């Protein structure tokens with residue numbers, strides 16, 4: 001579902017008794033690019049950068065995009081499957097592009113595309129794509145309603161539809177897991 005601009009604004013209690021304005025946001029209002037050079041402490045003795053270093057950068061980039069949309073504290077609720085297509089080495093530049101794909105009531109999916117570049121050659125490779133869900137929290141650490149998202153371009157609308165489908169799958173998996181564990 002693509003949120004309509006008419007459902008756009010309202011107010012929500014921030015948990016501390018203050019009403020905050022919940023106004024629709026465009027995807028480009030939140031998206032960010034983060035770039036970092038990989039150093040020896042990021043890698044194993046053979047020079048391969050640890051997957052965990054890239055994962056932390058993914059969560060950092062995703063978290064910033066989420067906070068820019070929410071304009072409040074957010075926490076990472078889940079990370080979907082993560083594949084590494086190519087190794088990253090010491091001296092490489094890791095470039096992460098993060099943007100909000102879909103906004104639910106209090107949670108949002110952020111997509112992070114990771115590329116690595118050898119700055120000596122300019123050669124770039126697509127290293128990973130990750131989808132993370134962040135939940136906005138109020139001052140009492142309770143989920144807080146988010147501003148609606150307004151996808152504008154055809155690409156943004158496609159990503160929004162795909163993200164909504166992933167959300168349905170995620171929620172169905174969560175329900176199934178609860179049933180299996182008897183919770």
Ligand SMILES: CC(C)(COP(=O)(O)OP(=O)(O)OC[C@H]1O[C@@H](n2cnc3c(N)ncnc32)[C@H](O)[C@@H]1OP(=O)(O)O)[C@@H](O)C(=O)NCCC(=O)NCCS
Nearest residue numbers: 075076077078103104105106107108133135143170171174
């Ligand atoms: C994420 C957290 C706030 C959700 O709390 P909760 O009591 O389950 O909240 P709710 O059931 O009301 O769900 C709130 C929203 O989060 C979504 N959500 C909850 N758990 C989720 C999960 N594992 N994956 C994706 N979405 C999730 C719900 O679908 C809901 O979305 P919606 O409002 O857009 O429909 C809570 O589990 C938490 O604080 N977890 C720890 C987060 C953290 O510390 N992360 C850092 C890494 S350790």
